[in-house]
Amino acid sequence: MRLAGCVVIIDGMKDMLGRGNVISADEALRLLLKGLPEKLPDKIRIPIEHALGMICAEEISSSEDLPHFARSTVDGYAVMAEDTFGASEAMPAYMTLSNEIFMGEKPEIVLSRGRVCKIPTGGMLPAGADSVVMLEYVQNVDETMIEVLRPVVPGENVIQPGEDVRKEEIVIPVGRKIRPQDIGACAGIGITELTVYKRLRASIISSGDEIVPAGALPVMGQVRDINSYVLAAMLSETGAVPLRKGIFRDDYRVLLAAIESSLDDSDLIILSGGTSVGTKDMIAKIIDDIGDPGILFHGVSLKPGKPVIGGIMGKVPVFGLPGHPAAVSVCFDVFIRPVVARLSGLRERFGGHPVNVIKARLAKNVSSSQGREEHIRVIIEEREDGLWAIPVLGKSGLIATLVKADGTFIIPLHINGVEAGEVVEVRLF
Amino acid sequence: MRLAGCVVIIDGMKDMLGRGNVISADEALRLLLKGLPEKLPDKIRIPIEHALGMICAEEISSSEDLPHFARSTVDGYAVMAEDTFGASEAMPAYMTLSNEIFMGEKPEIVLSRGRVCKIPTGGMLPAGADSVVMLEYVQNVDETMIEVLRPVVPGENVIQPGEDVRKEEIVIPVGRKIRPQDIGACAGIGITELTVYKRLRASIISSGDEIVPAGALPVMGQVRDINSYVLAAMLSETGAVPLRKGIFRDDYRVLLAAIESSLDDSDLIILSGGTSVGTKDMIAKIIDDIGDPGILFHGVSLKPGKPVIGGIMGKVPVFGLPGHPAAVSVCFDVFIRPVVARLSGLRERFGGHPVNVIKARLAKNVSSSQGREEHIRVIIEEREDGLWAIPVLGKSGLIATLVKADGTFIIPLHINGVEAGEVVEVRLF
Incomplete structure (x- = not known):
């Protein structure tokens, strides 16, 4: 597929295929999301203890009321509220003590009028009681009698049956990323296994005739693989399983074979490396040759990250990332x-509202070209007057700038720059 | 140890040990942190692929320059900058083409004056060249000659040896939580294993005669264990390993034995349950009987979470958490x-600045007692005019309020409440 609907043309510069324009990051992402298959991942059943961070694939509802009996929320005395009406310190209500209630036991007695039972927090109310007077508002007269100093209303200090979760109430919707309290709620209603979506599998195919493995000793002209490690860890953070397929030569047939074999075991393919125009063009050609629809965009008005390639091959989205580590990181955040x-x-x-963001004042002016979304790496420094964001200088080809930085802020497409002292939203790594 | 330095006395209410006052959450945390052992966790050596989120236990520095040769950052022509001085579209510099440079190879030639080499992004500069002219600013005259249309300065479009990481430069400090780019930097300098601190081990001891396992069918008066699941997942989120020790009877000797046996295998012990005064007092007594120093605080001006107990037994901090799920969650965030x-x-x-926070306008008035730090659970709703925080009503004993909520905001100790429309900072779950 050749690109339709290019939106932002920047300063007459040609894109890498010489098509004369590149599109905005927003438009590129829109094309990608529109082209994604509707298909959901396969499902798997797991114990709730292993479900943290997984995506729930079934609607969880309760087969019972939680709690399934009326419980006290305080330490005190179970009463019939009516017996306390009008009670005050000046005119206490005198009540007769019945048996104490113990945790985890069903009270044997039925409370008759004028009587109370001592009850612990979480204890089950006896039949005949509808509320609990807190310990603080009771005085003991003798071993069989107490004074109630304040009235309670029916239901006071009591959790009613089903008040936490009603029978058949939906507790966890499909698509929720499971949090600790979601696991707790499952435990509470007796659900010990959950159906979740399987983790996505993402292949990382490194290319570049100059790239050697991290454990190798590079000779002159060679460098060690950095990007496949960064990408694998970023994928892990999202909950996906990275499949590092290895380092391949910049050769049409070699890369075609690597990509085709990854189509079978991957939900997503990321090509890393290929920094030069010739290699980029070859990767674009491979994606378009596999097709259906093939390339969606090649070149985006984004810095760093301009030469990024995005496409879809059948059901599998594919990315050709620039070789610069900072560009890899930005393209990951923006697209992957x-x-x-x-x-x-x-x-x-929250409509995809970014989280893990802090506000800081920019420590120096940063300029940006209009018509280009720019991601600026910053160090966060805590000074006496608050947090400051200090831009990290250095080329995007350096991994060290990413390591020094604490996060990035974005200068949008149509803004020329940000002045020192302005507050920026820094997305932390 | 009996409590020294109580700071905030709230409305004459006695704490659970009848000591007549409770302390602020800040003061309680200060006591805890002051009492913690200086000891660091044991170390372990792991492959960098497994280091994401672990805490680095060694200072990582580079044994070599990265890159170890001058590299081009663009596709273009390697030149001696001086040869391009004064070049313009009107008056191009004519240069003679030498051999092309290939990725991953050391150029054989030494560039003489007036000559250029075609070089890909990432390619190694030949001896004699000090800069690279971008492809865009060159026109081919014939197979052996090009026109350079713009001058470059020495070093332009080149990454110098050691520009990314200098030999002996510190790349990762001790105590850093390893991020994707940190792993990438290690790979880049040939470090494939890292020494990290072992994950902390935290025992969770559930107590309560009414508590049954999640897989059991509770009879009247019994409820299923919720809190140990919530705590285990929250611990996992922090990187610690939860050890769910099981459900124990509310009995001095039983709980003492459970705690003592956990002192051997745990860096941290959390007692969950024991909602009633009697049980809380018993747990406090056990902690104080084990001692050294024992209880640091019992009762904090915090809602929910007031009855929380904190202490240290030798090198091991211990927490007695209230039984209400919302209180468990708040106490975890504030103390654990x-x-x-x-x-x-x-x-x-960032001085412990909270992250994962979004701002939203409060949808209705929320009042709070002065002298109490209150944590309000809210749902975040996206409306046309932005994000709104809707307080979740319901008793703190309900797990469902935590499941419905997206996060909490804090009403500090000395504030009476927050009015509808005010912007609050919501810490997302």
Whole structure:
């Protein structure tokens, strides 16, 4: 597929295929998301203890009321509220003590009028009682009698049957990323296994005739593989399983074979490396040759990350990332993270509002070209007057700038720059 | 140890041990952190692929320059910058083409004046060249000659040896929580294994005669264990390993034995359950009987979470948490999370500034008692005019309120409440 609907043309520069324009990051992401298959991941059943961070694939509802009996929320005395009406310190209500109630036991007695039972927090109310007077508002007269100093209303200090979770109430919706309290709620209603979506599998195919493995000793002209490690860890953070397929030569047939074999075991393919125009063009050609629809965009008005390639091959999205580590990180945040979220079955909360963000004042002016979304790496420094964001200088080809930085802020497409002192939203790594 | 330095006395209410006052959450945390052992966790050596989120236990520095040769950052022509001085579209510099440079190979030639080599992004500069002219600013005259249309300065479009990481430069400090780019940097300098701190082990001891396992069918008066699941998952989120020790009877000797046996295998002990005064007092007594120093605080001006107990037994901090799920969650955030961070060897960034926070306008008035730090659970709703925080009503004993909520905001100790429309910072779950 050749690109339709290019939106932002920047300063007359040609894209890498010489098509004369590149599109905005928003438009590129829109094309990608529109082209993704509707298919959800396979499901798997797991114990709730292992469900943290997984995406729920079934609607969880309760087969019973929680709690299934009326419980006291305080330490005190179970009463019929009516017996306490009008009670005050000046005019206490005198009540007769019945048997104490013990935790975890069903009270044997039926409370008759004018009588109370001592009850612990969490204890079951006896029949005949509808409320609990807190210990603080009771005085002991003798071993069989107490004074109630304040009235209670019916239901006071009591959790009613089904008040926490009603029978058949939906507790966890499909698409929720499971949090600790979700696991707790399952335990509470007796659900010890959950059906979740399987983790996505993402292949990372490194290419570049200059790339050697991290454990190798590079000779002159060679460098060690950095990006496949960064990508694998970023994928792990999203909950996906990274499959590092290895380092391949920049050769049409070699890379075609690597990509085709990954189509079988991957929900997503990321090509890393290929920094030069010739290699980029070859990767674009491979994606378009596999097709259906093939390339969706090649070149985006994004810095760093401009030469990024995005496409879909059948049901599998594919990315050709620039070789610079900073560009890899930005392209991951802008394109791969939302694609992984969509494919994983996650139903997004807060309209995808970015989290893990802190505000800081920019320590120096940063300029940006209009017509380009720019991601600026910053160090966060805590000074006496609050947090400051200090731009990290250095080329995007350096991994060290990413290591020094604490996060990035974005200068949007149509903004020229940000002045020192302005507050920016820094998305932390 | 009996409590010294109580700071905030709230409305004449006695704490659970009848000592007549409770302390602020800040003061309670300060006592805990002050009493923690200086000891760091044991170390372990792991492959960098497994290091994501672990705390680095060694200072990582580079034994070599990265890159170890001058590399081009663009596709273009390697030149001696001086040869391009004064070049313009009107008056191009004519240069003679030498051999092309290939990726991953050391160029054989030494570039002489007036000559250029075609070089790909990432390619190694030949001897004699000090800069690279971008492809865009060159026109081919014939097979042996090009026109350079713009001058470059020495070093332009080149990454110098050691520019990314200098030999002996510190790349990762001790105490850093390893991020994807940190792993990438290690790979880049040939480090494939890291020494990290072992994960902390935290015992969760559930007590309560009414508590049955999640898989059991509770009879009248009994409820299923919720809190040990919530706590285990929250611990996992912090990077600690939860050890769910099981459900024990509310009996001095039983709980003493459970705690003592956990002192051997745990960096941290959490007692969950024991909602009633009698049980709380018993747990406090056990902690104080084990001692050294024993109880640090019992009762904090915090809602929910007031009856929380904190102490230290030798080198092991111990928490007695209230039984209500919402209180468990709040006490975890306020006390356990910072203690885990400190014990794990993490060096905190941004002065512990909370992250994962979004701002939203409060949808209705919320009142709070002065002299009590209150944590309000809210649902985040996206409306046309932005994000709104809707307080979740319901008793803190309900797990469902935690499941419905997206996060909490805090009404500090000395504030009476927050009015509808005010912006609050919501810490997301």
